[in-house]
Amino acid sequence: MEFTAGGRLEVRITPSDVGKRVSVRRRAESADGAAKFTDTVGVLTSWTGGVLLITRRTGETVRIPESSLVAGKVVPAAPARRRGMPAASFEELARVSARAWQPVESEQLGEWVLRAASGFTRRANSVLPLGDPGIPVDDALARARAWYAERGLPAYVQTATGAEGTQERLCAALAERGWEREVTAELRTGGLAPIGDLDADVRRVRLGRSVDEPWLRRYQRFGVPGPHVLKVLGGGPSVWFATISGESDVPAAIGRCVVDGRWAGFMAVEVDPAYRRQGLATAVMAALARRALDEGASAAWLQVESDNDGALALYEGMGLAVHHLYHHFRYSRSS
Structure with missing residues (x-):
């Protein structure tokens, strides 16, 4: 990270930069008494009483004594958008x-x-x-x-x-x-057509407009599903449910998609552990994407918790990139 001007470290931020994205370097004493430096990037959310608060992209807020600053500068508001990603605010x-x-x-x-x-x-x-x-x-x-x-x-x-x-x-x-x-998750976006073009056996996927009892048995996010659960799951501009049957009355895989103008949102993609690594999540996503494409959508979004490594790898492979964290x-x- 470059902080120098004419070979010298400089603090080029002031309290007037509150609300801007900044990068700062501060001095901290290590256990052996030697000086070490730590860099922090985020939004400068306050600068009062000799203390800076910088909120990172992860939502964590870092307190930095002004006296420990050795360098600082304003940086672009957000990373450059990856080529091919749908433009969206x-x-x-x-x-x-x-x-x-x-x-x-x-x-x-x-x-x-x-x-x-x-x-x-x-x-x-x-x-x-x-x-x-x-x-x-x-x-x-x-x-x-x-x-x-x-x-x-x-x-x-x-x-x-x-x-x-x-x-x-x-x-x-x-x-x-x-x-x-309590919870941090990523909202990822990408092109819809590449998901619809995935090599997957979509013939196994059954699509429907309403949620049924087998689908709910796989989606274990509640106790007894009351009317409020059905209303939330069924709500949205154009809602589709995907099911792949298993060997019992509980589906091997499920998914949900909400089509809203140019956007298709994917959620509740779940696979029985006994059926994982068989391409079922890919098949569910591809089938839902093809239906959304038929309705005129062109862009995809989904939400995934930041510690769900398996899902993150799957969605990264589908070309879905982080837009922001929530x-x-x-x-x-x-x-």
Whole structure:
């Protein structure tokens, strides 16, 4: 990382750069007393009282004493988009992915949306903040905590980091106010046609418009599936369910796809462990992609947790690249 000007290290950032993406180098003492240097890249979310807060792409906030800085500079807002990836803003993808996980009930709070579905999936039971709530942030968060408490639910806020227009400053504000980051996942995008062209035995895949009992038996993300589960899974502009039968009444593999204009979102792709490494996930994805292409979609997106190594390798091989990361923060501090 190049910090020098005329061969000298320089700190070329100031408090006026709060909100910008920066790269800094700081000095830290090692165990043997020798000086060592650590680099941090992220959004400068505050600079007060001689302390910088930098929120990384992962959602982690790093506190850096101003006195330890040896170099710093502003860097581009986001990494360059990989060639062939569909152009999309964070806000567009946030709205598209939200429509694929529609809540049972919601309430508008300025440009925030409070969403609830009796606790089934955080994506349908969290605040979606896409602008100004219309009141001070502390008041908005108090309103959200009360709204979820009335429904017997924990209060979550869904945020994003790592792309232009994402919410690093809100992540830092939540952490300062006692909200803890519980889950981090990647939102990946790519071309849809390459997925539809995958070499897979799609003849084994049965597609349908509604979820059935066998599909639900494979999708073990709840106890007894109540009406709220069926409503969330069936909600969306154009929803398709994929099933590959196994040797029992539980499918060998399943998947779900929501077609929304140019976008096809893939989710709930699950394979019985006894059937893994047989290309079933690829077959499910290819069959759903071909149906989405028939409906006029051209781009793909999906969400995958950052520690799911097997799924990450599969999707990377399909040409799906990280657009941004998203997080769910849960309120944990007593009011």
